[in-house]
Amino acid sequence: MDIQIPEIGKSFARPDAAAKVTGAEKYAVDYYGDHLLWAGVRRAEVAHGRIRNLDTSAAARLPGVMAVLTGRDVPGANRQGIVHKDQPVLATDKVRYSGDAVALVLAENRETLKQAIDLIEVDIETLPGVFTVDEALKPDAPVLHEEHPGGNVLLKAEIKAGKGESALKDCHILIEETFDVPMQAHAFLETENGIAWQEADGRVVLIASTQAPFRDKWEISHALGLGMDRMRVISPYLGGAFGGKDGATVQCFLVLAALHAGGRPVKMWWNREENFAAGYKRHAAHMRYRLGANSDGTLQALHCRLYYNTGAYAHLGGEVMALGMEHAGGPYRIPHTLIEGWCVYTNNPIAGAMRGFGVAQVSFAIEQMMDLLAAKLNINPLALRKKNALRRGDQNTSGVTMTQSTGIGDCLAALAENPLWLKRNDWKQAAGPFKKRGVGVSAVFNAMGYGRGLPDSAIAKIELTEGGRIRVYNGVTDMGQGNATAFVQIAGQILCQENTRIELVQPDTDRTLPSGSSSAGRTTYTYGNALIKASESLRRKIIGRAALMLLADTLDHLELLPGRVRDLQSGREIPLEMIGSMMAAEDRICISQFLMPVVRDKLDTGKGFIIGFPHLIFSYAAHLACIEVDELTGAVEVKNYAAATEAGRVLNPQTFTQQVQGAIAQGIGYALYEEIKMEQGRLLTPDFTTYHIPGAMDVPEISSQIVETWEPSGPYGMKGVGEVGSNGPLPAIANALADACGIRLTCSPLKQERVLEALSQSRREGGS
Amino acid sequence: MRQVRLPQTLADLWSLLNKDPTALIFSGGTDLFVKMRADKVAASTMIGLERLAALRDIREDNGDIRIGACATHENILRHPLIAAHLPVLVQALRTLGSPPIRTMGTIGGNICTASPAGDTLPPLYVLRAEVEIASSKGSRSVPIPDFIAGPGQIRLAAGEIVTGVRVKKPAEFNLHHFEKVGQRKSMSCAVAGMAALLRVTPSGAIEACRLAWGSVGPTVMTDAGIENFLTGKILSPDTLSAAARQVTRMVMPIDDVRATADYRRTVSGNLLLRLSGMENPTIELKRQSPSEGM
Amino acid sequence: MNIRFTLNGKAMDLDAAADRRVVDLLREDLGLTGAKEGCGAGECGTCSILVDGEHRLSCLMIAAQLSGRDVVTIEGLSEKDRLHPLQESFIRHGAVQCGFCTPGMIIGAAALLKRNPQPSREEIREGLAGNLCRCTGYQKIVDAVEAALLPEEKL
């Protein structure tokens, strides 16, 4: 590793990279332990039904089986869920999707575990299921959660600003269209897993691949009736997560198992098939849009009806939909809006958080609406977007005044100068035989933080160790986004110390402090802000204590330098090692909390929201896709891609670009072929053989342009950049497809079969 | 636990097979181990062919090209003999799986898996490959269409293995073409695929042609009627379109999670149209220089 | 079954079930957790290892197949304190995010550079097509491989 004093604004290699390239980094999945037991669950494999009988006796008798547990063995509420506690750890009466767990097995090895799981006999009376939003909303539809007052509607909410939909009738131009997007899988490479054991004093330690170790504690405690002080949750670096490890996966199972393992470690590791069957997904959505504008292209009114298919349990479904609703009108000024949302239970896998949380869906809709409008008015789609782009001080489509940095206009301006845009016509002309080329754009944004009603807080802790090193106690998981890197940069810059002197402790509920989940583009922002304050206090403290040792009667001439404090006047120095060893343990630590600001407008635009509406701070991006369509197969190939991204000031250009490029690659998969296919609640795409994510040959070179602004509330002016890039590719590619061959697909993914069908249909209709 | 044997000589192999004719044979394991993981096959003994040098070589034999059953896709892809004479096979192999799958998987395994989507199969059909089969009792060889009986079904007796494939150098053809339609550019099971061998005159007349489609029927689909229809005609979009219509009637695709039968049908025909961009076949052959490949 | 082979330069002589998956043998029995298991079915490349210098997938190999082979895992790619040039380059070029694909990716890249010491960007993408990465979008991985010119003795 290069030795350097980290600087904000300069590329800085991850502190974790060296251990990751040598295979030394220990992810949760790399922990085994002596006398290891393996845990696994029997899943319902029925989409909707009532458990008549559960016979675990044969499994329990199998040699090598330590225990077989059912819902009756769960000591607590046997319910988990972040906002609504509606999901059993182990189902006892009803099953609501095929991945519902009904029994937990602990065995000496994986072979025995598999045999035992197969030996469990579950007798389930099948109930009729609902799989689509339409089916679930029928008046006589079978109900998943009888106790839920809204029936199959988990949440119905509404945003109404200005005159609402009534303003549509005064618009010169009205565009109407309906859009559909499928479920998407996170497909992180480290599948859900963890290991847990009970200590001699009865406390349970859980090491898990999780985005929210502190919330997990709370959830486990509720579900299993175990005191919060009776457990410790540790979250090492994750092998990817993207929202899919925000919430209960293996946690309750493992802690329950540990309570029956006699102190032995228990490991649970979902295989890829189990990840598909029982892991969270991005919501499928059905979206009806009506957009009105003046004849000069000024947007006037928007009415949307959004239906999010949330699967069997609430998880974060309502909040995902809420965020989608907030973004349904795009990063534009639309004075009159009515945005209605229904988040609907179905007998499908649970949909939850995924990068671009509810926003990736609506971006597909609004950004095609913009192109439809541009086509109707015969104006350039980029110009139409620029004309309507939000500026600081405007109100967004939820009626929130944009008091913070608002850079969408600059992003669009940057894109307009990109050679890919300027030379698009020449490029399109050069298509080979049976190929059509097109260029499409999209303008997207993504809110940061939890929004109103849920304090977005982090508590940073930093220590000068006894040995004179700096230790940052990171409380928010690093799932690969690189927040830990930013923390080293922040501490290093403020304390003027070399990276090799800075240590990181990853989230551990015994050692680090509650700092919220690793999600919502908030990790670096919220924890970073807290860490700035803590680091500054530590700096003052180190200088103050050094003064005692240097016999300095004023702090004015003392400077904290790499490894030492120097009295600039006398030239005398004292090493940090000495200062550290002199200070008492409690004196060596500084702690500071930060709370994200929220919307101050007194708003009455939102109805029905539980938490998380509205948001104040957004990141922005404008994307451009150059695609080539094969007329013989319908295959779409993304040949070039450009993104201009505004997320305040950039702390680390390298990690910033990583986030942009990675999000775009995921977005390209979402655009072209990623789709969880189901048939009556049964997965048709249960593995990587049938569910494809992009490989190295499928992603083009991506040019990522940074559009810097200054976010006054952010640490060094930054905002979260993790999510916004996910929202652009699908609409940009859909718009490019329309540009290439005049077909507009309103149902994604834009897979070759759909494209070919649309091409032949347009030919039949005499189109181009 | 299963027994695993890795014989070093054919004599050892025959004696192992005589002892346990039901033993599971594997070569690269890229098909078999995936199936075993999904509990789709079971056996108490497994015999790996990877150490049988005799099954790995690729050579000229009496003017024919013989590829050992255990030659890996990567070995074949980079063999000068194959590059020089069998570009259609090279093109197909480049689309097969991914580098590690090609390093592990073998042509014998691909043939014996007999998947309708097996990527080496359409080229082997147009090359009129003969499958060499041997057992302790002797050897025989059969044309590949007679060896593959259906999806996942091969005509191999207990105690027999495939030792290799043999093809005649297709000297009479000057245009080799293979195209696979998958969902993404690598690691994609074919939704449809087509192999073509043509002899085209400088003026564009088709003097000879052989065509085969994968993934659009229970096994590779061929049709002498279509080949005859094209022979003697000019390689033009019109001719190809007319033939493509016949193709869509000839193929017997099914719906599955990857694509509908309708799509497969349309694309099978469309793949033929691609040839219309290729009137200058010598370039096509030159493009496949032996030094190429990864 | 008794299996003898070379692992990261060291002679190994161990007893293992002949049909034990190599990925389990490495991770569970030998504590070499650098190779990961992302799918168990040949689709992701996270379990990549070098066997006699070739890129193989340890989830689709069984212990018996190791006998007599020279096996290198990510742990054996660097020499004591000196990282392999690819490892250096991955760090420098930001090719590592969550890092779960990284060991397999570097093994795949090492095998590629052995076959083709001067690959074009397109050839690098083809060469790494068996290694999925969900975080990076591959571009920085391609940058890293492109920049990692191997010193002669490594070829």
Ligand SMILES: Cc1cc2nc3c(=O)[nH]c(=O)nc-3n(C[C@H](O)[C@H](O)[C@H](O)COP(=O)(O)OP(=O)(O)OC[C@H]3O[C@@H](n4cnc5c(N)ncnc54)[C@H](O)[C@@H]3O)c2cc1C
């Ligand atoms: C991720 C992945 C991607 C893939 N992609 C493709 C692809 O794109 N295209 C494609 O065509 N295939 C693909 N495959 C399938 C597979 O890799 C190929 O079919 C390969 O050629 C099989 O060869 P093998 O040596 O590994 O077969 P094995 O798994 O060793 O054997 C396969 C079958 O053939 C039998 N067998 C093998 N050799 C002999 C022999 N000499 N005599 C008698 N029986 C024998 C075995 O008993 C077994 O039933 C893919 C597989 C994976 C895991």
Ligand code: FES
């Ligand atoms: S785990 Fe071996 S390829 Fe995925």
Ligand code: FES
């Ligand atoms: S860095 Fe996360 S999968 Fe590649």
